[in-house]
Amino acid sequence: MKEMKFIREIAIRAAKRAGRILKKGLEGVVTVSYKGDLNLVTNIDNLSEEAIVALINKHFPEHQVLAEEGHDRTRPSPFRWIIDPLDGTTNYAHRFPFFCVSIAVEIKGKVHLGVIFDPLRNELFFAEKGKGAFLNEKPIRTSSVISLKKSLLVTGFAYDVRTDPINNFNHFINFSMKAQGVRRTGSAALDLCYVASGRFDGFWELKLRPWDTAAGSLILTEAGGRLSDFSGKPFSIYDSETLASNGKIHREMIGVLQKTR
Ligand code: IPD
Numbered sequence: 102m103k104e105m106k107f108i109r110e111i112a113i114r115a116a117k118r119a120g121r122i123l124k125k126g127l128e129g130v131v132t133v134s135y136k137g138d139l140n141l142v143t144n145i146d147n148l149s150e151e152a153i154v155a156l157i158n159k160h161f162p163e164h165q166v167l168a169e170e171g172h173d174r175t176r177p178s179p180f181r182w183i184i185d186p187l188d189g190t191t192n193y194a195h196r197f198p199f200f201c202v203s204i205a206v207e208i209k210g211k212v213h214l215g216v217i218f219d220p221l222r223n224e225l226f227f228a229e230k231g232k233g234a235f236l237n238e239k240p241i242r243t244s245s246v247i248s249l250k251k252s253l254l255v256t257g258f259a260y261d262v263r264t265d266p267i268n269n270f271n272h273f274i275n276f277s278m279k280a281q282g283v284r285r286t287g288s289a290a291l292d293l294c295y296v297a298s299g300r301f302d303g304f305w306e307l308k309l310r311p312w313d314t315a316a317g318s319l320i321l322t323e324a325g326g327r328l329s330d331f332s333g334k335p336f337s338i339y340d341s342e343t344l345a346s347n348g349k350i351h352r353e354m355i356g357v358l359q360k361t362r
């Protein structure tokens with residue numbers, strides 16, 4: 102599709118532009134406001150989203166937009182841009198250097214393109230449906246680890262962790278007893294890229310939103326990984342359970358997730 106080439110170019114340009122804003126933002130004052138007790142948003146989240154959406158509006162004013170900080174546009178179009186302008190906001194607000202920009206493009210309800218940019222490491226993860234996954238233009242693949250015992254896993258916790266009993270603590274304990282290690286990085290989009298590139302072997306989380314998983318889910322599957330819900334049923338970026346792995350430890354991970362404490 103000829104248009105796809107241009108969409109790809111704009112998505113990458115937008116991710117890099119937003120990444121520069123995030124990097125530069127750390128040099129100045131970061132102002133924090135609260136969407137909830139734990140759920141932060143900074144002035145830089147908004148600046149980043151504005152820059153991404155401005156570029157999309159300029160070139161694709163007829164496309165739909167779903168963006169975390171509210172620059173949404175619903176109109177009849179087969180194309181939908183799904184944007185997390187800063188994934189890892191709590192890290193960012195504390196100047197902990199682990200965050201990214203995530204941009205995906207859905208066509209007729211299926212993710213066809215994903216770009217995730219980590220501006221501090223200058224790492225651009227990219228995938229297009231059916232064309233493989235790349236880190237800075239080099240192909241990436243998931244790891245070859247075949248047992249949970251040898252696996253490094255990663256997870257995260259939703260902002261309602263203190264108030265909702267469905268809080269992932271049970272799974273965190275169960276995996277900690279079975280895996281080589283479990284990490285919590287604070288950026289679900291990068292977690293998915295790290296499984297895609299073999300740095301982690303598996304990832305699970307509850308209650309993620311489409312902007313957290315849209316780009317990363319395509320990058321993961323194009324790198325040879327597997328995605329599902331916690332019972333092995335098909336994954337959707339609009340559902341609440343995300344299980345991602347190198348494929349080889351997927352069944353073992355489902356086994357742990359099906360356990361009750
Ligand atoms: C959050 C991060 C975090 C995950 C949270 C997300 P945000 O996104 O991806 O790793 O555990 O569930 O909400 O708020 O930093 O864009």
Ligand code: CA
Nearest residue numbers: 185188189313
């Ligand atoms: Ca996010």
Ligand code: CA
Nearest residue numbers: 169185187188
């Ligand atoms: Ca965000």
